[in-house]
Amino acid sequence: MILALSSPIPSFQQLCSRVRNCRDVSQGRELHALVLRSPYRGDTFLSNLLIQMYGSFGKLGDARAIFDSTHARDSHTWNLMVTAYARMGRLEEARLLLDSMPYWNPVAWNAMITAYARNGHCDSAMILFQTMPARTVVTWNAMMQALVEAARYSDAESLWRNIPELTVVTWTTMLVAFARQGHIARAKEIFDMMPEKNVTTWTAMLNAYCAVGDLATSEVILESMPEHNVVSWTAMVVGYGHKGNLESAKVVFDCMPEYSLVSWTSMAHAYASRGHMTEAERMYGLMPEQNVVTQTSMLAGYAQNGHPEKAKSVFDAMTERNTVSWNCIIGMFAATGQLEAAKRLFEALPEPDVVTWTTMIGAFSNTWHGQHYFYRLNVEGIQPSEVTFTGILSGATACQLGRSRFVDMVGDYHVAPSTVHYGSMVDALGRAGQVEYAARLVEEMPVPPDAAAWGAVLSACKTQRDVSRAAWAAVRAFDVDPANDTPYMLLSNAYVS
Structure with a gap:
């Protein structure tokens, strides 16, 4: 949509509707320009919609410019800007804005707690939670979910036992916490105690049984569910795929009333992980759309099943790559002895993670390059893993160097041998x-x-x-x-x- 400068100014209601339903940033900028020409420029409600729109597109500079130019800010204005920063991981800006709010508002605090947790700052989330002037049930649930995501299950359970009001979200969060620890009986106990359940609860219980390979009980849960959604059906596809029961996975997939990209990817991955690349390719070709996760799944399938050329073709065709994609292709070249190709790709990777460094250390463990990569890993400030030290020690041909690395592993890096x-x-x-x-x-x-x-x-x-x-x-x-x-x-x- 192109809005000429001579376009008539829509009504206030029309402008609000267009901004609210905007689906791409270029159209959003045109609408913003139209707002600036309108008599509604500076209206708080319309400014809030623009902040929300730019925040959803990740255009925080534009969102902040509108925030700063809005003189009659209400609580929603502050909430939207704090939330926009928080969702994008801009924690310092989000916290500065939160501390500058002229009045306390639980929505902004909840967004900040969630952002801290999502970015690995669970202690900061807990401090904020403990200092809140008042807590809503949403706040308690957000903090519980943060602790569960950080695998701090005992803290989550302690919070659960003290929460003043238990909702279906609270119960489900605790169910997930027990399931992730492998305490399926405790998870089922929570499930049975719940006064009400929604499709998310049922799917969480279904996932719990799938995760431990109890597909018989998973089938009972699926058949007992009062309603299904694409997530619950996909959970069964994934469960059967993990067990290698591809026929049952395909039966469930074919019975699904609707599909998501995750469903398609799960079915293709189930085939690829078992070496059935012809079927995986067919599923891949039938997908109505593909994303980086889908493409990476096929890349990994080709790499693990001895199809390096096809893996490289997928990698080269990817318009977007994540670290997992890079690790797959680098690992494939390293495993097949194409060390120079692995090295070239490694140097081209913008942000190698510990898996990437470990792959390179293992690939070059029998040469001085392995120790050199370990040195560079330390310079980058990345914490080596247990697997990293496996490569380092196996390549330490000099006895004294091996002893030194072993001592460092325990004393400096706190990795248990x-x-x-x-x-x-x-x-x-x-x-x-x-x-x-x-x-x-x-x-x-x-x-x-x-x-x-x-x-x-x-x-x-x-x-x-x-x-x-x-x-x-x-x-x-x-x-x-x-x-x-x-x-x-x-x-x-x-x-x-």
Whole structure:
């Protein structure tokens, strides 16, 4: 829609309707220009609609300009601007505006609590919650949902037990909290206690059973639901897909009265994750639309099922990419030994995450590049994960470097070593001829060593031709896993060598 400068000025009601129903930012700017030419310029109600419109498009500069030029601001004006900042993760601006509000309003505070939680600042959300002059049921629910999303389930349960009014949202949030911890019986107890349930509650219970693979009960829940929506149907498709029951997943998919992009993506992903790429391609081709999640799912399917050229074609055709997309293609090149291609893509990625860095460290673990990527990860201020250190330790061919990284992992990064990490250290010590230290390390592990740990000692003994200690390690490995005859094969090789 193009509005010429000579266009007649619509009525106030017409202008409000057009701004409220605006669907793209270019049309919004034209409407804004029309408002500025109208006698309604500066009207608070119309200004609020413009702030809301620009905020929905993420155009915070335009929204703030209208906010600043609105002299007769009401509480809704402040709420809209705080909410716009909060939804876009602009927490400092949102908080400054919240603190500048001439009067307290729960809507803005609730938006701020939600924004803190969504951006990983749950403690800040809780402080704000505790300092609120008054709390509505929406506030309690927002704080509970924030704690659940942050996996602070005990805090969420404590809040739930003290909430002055329980609504269907409150009950459902607590049900989800128990389900995410794997406490399905507790989740079902909450479900049965609820005085009323909506389709979201039923779907949450359905998801809980799907998540633990109890599809029989999930089917009972689905059949018992007084009403269904696209989310509940899709949950069953996902549940069957995770279990590899593609036939049942397709039956449910075909029975759906309506589809969402998530439904299509779930069905395509179910096929791709099980290596049925022909069916996945067919679903992909039938989709009425595609987005970055859909395309990334196909990219991952091609990459994991040995179709690198098709994976690269999908990646190259993507108009939008997220970090998962980049990680898929980089991981594919790294796994297939195309390290230079992986390196080029890594350097082109705007913001690598810990998964990306870990992929590169693992890919180059046998060269000095692996340690170099670890150094760069630290410079970027990214916290390495347990998997990151698996790559680092496996590539630390120098015994002293391995020890140093192991000590750093525990002392500086607070990553608890796993048996895999101990195995890497044992391997490094064994290659350096320090079999005695390797054996002592396994014996001093804070968790009981498994057969793999003793197998690493045994391999080190074989390398260093320490037959007596090899026999001792083989016996310890057999004690842990009597059904595994690998230790005796290694011991036999040690005697032969």
